[in-house]
Amino acid sequence: xxxxxxxxxxxxxxxxxxxxxxxxxxxxxxxxxxxxxxxxxxxxxxxxxxxxxxxxxxxxxxxxxxxxxxxxxxxxxxxxxxxxxxxxxxxxxxxxxxxxxxxxxxxxxxxxxxxxxxxxxxxxxxxxxxxxxxxxxxxxxxxxxxxxxxxxxxxxxxxxxxxxxxxxxxxxxxxxxxxxxxxxxxxxxxxxxxxxxxxxxxxxxxxxxxxxxxxxxxxxxxxxxxxxxxxxxxxxxxxxxxxxxxxxxxxxxxxxxxxxxxxxxxxxxxxxxxxxxx
Numbered sequence: 001x002x003x004x005x006x007x008x009x010x011x012x013x014x015x016x017x018x019x020x021x022x023x024x025x026x027x028x029x030x031x032x033x034x035x036x037x038x039x040x041x042x043x044x045x046x047x048x049x050x051x052x053x054x055x056x057x058x059x060x061x062x063x064x065x066x067x068x069x070x071x072x073x074x075x076x077x078x079x080x081x082x083x084x085x086x087x088x089x090x091x092x093x094x095x096x097x098x099x100x101x102x103x104x105x106x107x108x109x110x111x112x113x114x115x116x117x118x119x120x121x122x123x124x125x126x127x128x129x130x131x132x133x134x135x136x137x138x139x140x141x142x143x144x145x146x147x148x149x150x151x152x153x154x155x156x157x158x159x160x161x162x163x164x165x166x167x168x169x170x171x172x173x174x175x176x177x178x179x180x181x182x183x184x185x186x187x188x189x190x191x192x193x194x195x196x197x198x199x200x201x202x203x204x205x206x207x208x209x210x211x212x213x214x215x216x217x218x219x220x221x222x223x224x225x226x227x228x229x230x231x232x233x234x235x236x237x238x239x240x241x242x243x244x245x246x247x248x249x250x251x252x253x254x255x256x257x258x259x260x261x262x263x264x265x266x267x268x269x270x271x272x273x274x275x276x277x278x
Contacts, residue, residue, distance in 0.1 A: 003081055003082070004018070005018040005058055007076070007078050010062065011140055012065050012147075013065040014108055014140055015062070016061070016062050016111075017061050017063070021085050025058055026054045026232065027088055028049045028052050029088065029092035030090065031241045032049055032091075033046045033047060033087075033090050034046070034087035035087065035218045036084060036085045037069075038069060042083065043068075043085075044217070045069050045070070048241075049115070050111045057159055062111030063108065067267065074212050090195065090218075090241045094118060097124040097125055098183045099125065101126070101128070101184070101185065106131075106133070107208075108188075109189070113187040117129055120185075129149040130170045131153075131161075133157070142171075171196060171200075182215045183207070184200050190253060192251070196245070203253045212234045214259065224238050227243070
């Protein structure tokens, strides 16, 4: 059992949570994730570790309410218990002094790319961060990201704040300015990561993406999280979650993410009806 220490609503349907998990807090590195389940019969879901405090024995996660389990987690309060939290899982981000790097985050993906930006800055890189959301009210971690970036570009799809457009367009602008970029880290919705890879491919800029494929046991045994990378089958849980974006089969990833869409919607709707009367 793991206690929820803090809970903060960052924006509509996006929640920040600090969880008591001393063993995980001591070992986690940028790019790694946890698997949690709310109760004994609950499903297991992966969530990236945004931050940790080894002294306090806590880890921080940021998640979007997209289904039953995330809705249950969002309904929990500080002091409540989570049945099971396991981690750190997955391979850490490859961190070294590459030179100039661009960290691109879209939506809740900003929370995933933030710890990578922190680690890259500590390693001596020049960090350019591009973060975006559909509208200003949905933007998260702007100030935190600004503190670890040499340059921060904020975008909104509707133009309500910052650059009016997508993060991929802002990245193209940086490339067009002549910035010598050694590596791009892009994390967010699958369509966003695909477009970012399309922007960097002609320039031969290595682009790392973090994949959010369906996951069950997170040990490489079930095969549910399999993806195709460079024509080879990989398991996101043990081979990833980060891969060379130019080699990812995004069409297959998208289709696999939709496999249980109707069942997930039904479970979510039933939960909302039972617990919220909606």
